[in-house]
Amino acid sequence: MQINRDNKLYYIVMAADMALIFVLNYVLYLLFMNLSPMTFPNIGFKLTTFILLVAHLISFTIRPSVNQKRFNTSEDVVKNVLITGMLFGVFTSLIIILFYPSMRFPRTYFFTFVIIFVLLLLIERLVLRKIFFHLRKRQRNHNNIVLIGDTAGILDVFHYLSQPVHGYTTMAHFGKSPSTDPDLKDLYAGTPDKIYEWMASNNKSNEINEIYAHYEGNDQERINMLSKYCDNNLIRFFYVPDLNIFRGKLSFTQFNQTPIVARRREPLTYPMNQFLKRLFDIVFSLLVLILVFPIVFIISAIIIKIQSPGPIFFRQQRTGLDGKSFGCLKFRSMHVNDQADKLQATKDDPRKFSYGNFMRKTNIDELPQFINVLLGDMSVVGPRPHMLKHTDEYSSIINRYMVRHLAKPGITGLAQVSGFRGETYKLSQMEDRVKKDIEYIENWTLLLDIKIIIKTVTNVLHGEKNAY
Numbered sequence: 001m002q003i004n005r006d007n008k009l010y011y012i013v014m015a016a017d018m019a020l021i022f023v024l025n026y027v028l029y030l031l032f033m034n035l036s037p038m039t040f041p042n043i044g045f046k047l048t049t050f051i052l053l054v055a056h057l058i059s060f061t062i063r064p065s066v067n068q069k070r071f072n073t074s075e076d077v078v079k080n081v082l083i084t085g086m087l088f089g090v091f092t093s094l095i096i097i098l099f100y101p102s103m104r105f106p107r108t109y110f111f112t113f114v115i116i117f118v119l120l121l122l123i124e125r126l127v128l129r130k131i132f133f134h135l136r137k138r139q140r141n142h143n144n145i146v147l148i149g150d151t152a153g154i155l156d157v158f159h160y161l162s163q164p165v166h167g168y169t170t171m172a173h174f175g176k177s178p179s180t181d182p183d184l185k186d187l188y189a190g191t192p193d194k195i196y197e198w199m200a201s202n203n204k205s206n207e208i209n210e211i212y213a214h215y216e217g218n219d220q221e222r223i224n225m226l227s228k229y230c231d232n233n234l235i236r237f238f239y240v241p242d243l244n245i246f247r248g249k250l251s252f253t254q255f256n257q258t259p260i261v262a263r264r265r266e267p268l269t270y271p272m273n274q275f276l277k278r279l280f281d282i283v284f285s286l287l288v289l290i291l292v293f294p295i296v297f298i299i300s301a302i303i304i305k306i307q308s309p310g311p312i313f314f315r316q317q318r319t320g321l322d323g324k325s326f327g328c329l330k331f332r333s334m335h336v337n338d339q340a341d342k343l344q345a346t347k348d349d350p351r352k353f354s355y356g357n358f359m360r361k362t363n364i365d366e367l368p369q370f371i372n373v374l375l376g377d378m379s380v381v382g383p384r385p386h387m388l389k390h391t392d393e394y395s396s397i398i399n400r401y402m403v404r405h406l407a408k409p410g411i412t413g414l415a416q417v418s419g420f421r422g423e424t425y426k427l428s429q430m431e432d433r434v435k436k437d438i439e440y441i442e443n444w445t446l447l448l449d450i451k452i453i454i455k456t457v458t459n460v461l462h463g464e465k466n467a468y
Helices: 005-035 045-062 074-099 107-137 152-161 192-206 220-232 271-291 293-307 354-362 369-375 388-395 401-406 427-442 446-462
Strands: 143-148 168-174 188-190 210-213 236-239 251-255 258-262 313-319 325-331 379-381 410-412
Touching (some): 005 045, 005 107, 045 074, 074 446, 143 192, 152 210, 192 220, 210 220, 220 236, 271 293, 271 369, 271 379, 271 446, 313 388, 369 379, 369 410, 379 446, 401 427, 410 446
Parallel strands (some): 143 168, 143 210, 168 188, 210 236, 379 410
Antiparallel strands (some): 251 258, 313 325
16 A cells, blocks of 8 residues: 655655744744843743744644645745744734733734744745655656657647656556657556456556546446546545646635536636735735835926826726726826727827827826726736726727736736737737736736736836837
């Protein structure tokens, strides 16, 4: 019988965390005792260490931030570490309040420890991740698998799991005939019904960790038979459905006993992700509106009034979340005209005045949209909102155009930092922009938002040829 080696790594990571807490607490304790001896009036090193270790053990058990999971991305590592750090802080506070109510726990020390610990924990996780990748490339910490079926899905599984960093070795392939893929062809071991004979020979069932299978017609009897065999031999069984009707990333759920397949993944449909994104939007927009906006507003208001009589702000109806319209705010960058809601800006557009042209090139005209973010009409990052006229036009000629409205529109977006910004000369340019918007919706993470914001800032500093 096989042993789940990932469990060993789980305990290795936990032990590494405990060692990190002990060493960091020891160093900080000595440092604080030398610099501020009164920091610990009624709490010693042993009790401090005990509280911190127990708090982390509880938080780690509830939400393990173990990064050696084979398919975790670097973004998953960051997210898990932040959640573990948050839980760690909460449980440390609860332990002190519940079990040591009369003890005055040094808050400065506590906050210093949590911040440094989370940073070191992140570094530790990323280093361990590299170590695990290295071990898997050297055929250590490997899982042996068997593939059954002739579909494109089985071939995709083979190529994905064959990447050295995932740590999988394909032992055999069973299908109607050898695969046309040269790498999988050499692993052909016979038709699917030969698997039991193959597994029994040389006691191979003790060597196999996982089986990925697809049977034509979703043959329930053969699937159940293989599933029971795997259960009785401690082999994890995965059925690979044939879902070539869709392309892209899918989302799976279950209603009672019935599996349901969604057309695409939408991370922002999960309440926790919605909360994180909204919290980030509120904090980020408040910082911009408090620290940057007042100065820019005063300067821009004066120049706009001098160069082009009329209102300082320009409010335009644009398409937002779920196809609903909202008033999108901007600093007015054009002379007042009748074409503002109908005609897209061009490179040498005569409607622009000189400072308006400068604002558009530097994205300054978009700053008032942080008010839209604070009001909840927009997000800092998301598909750029289009004029209602453009939505009506493009939705009838571009396939899946309306999908981009499944997320809140953003001040900047993946399409914009990928080179799809400004005037669209050809229909294909808008199609490419829509593809990037859908890619963002299907792959959202908070880290992706941060990357897009950083890329937006660097693009502004370097200048964008399509910004007009």
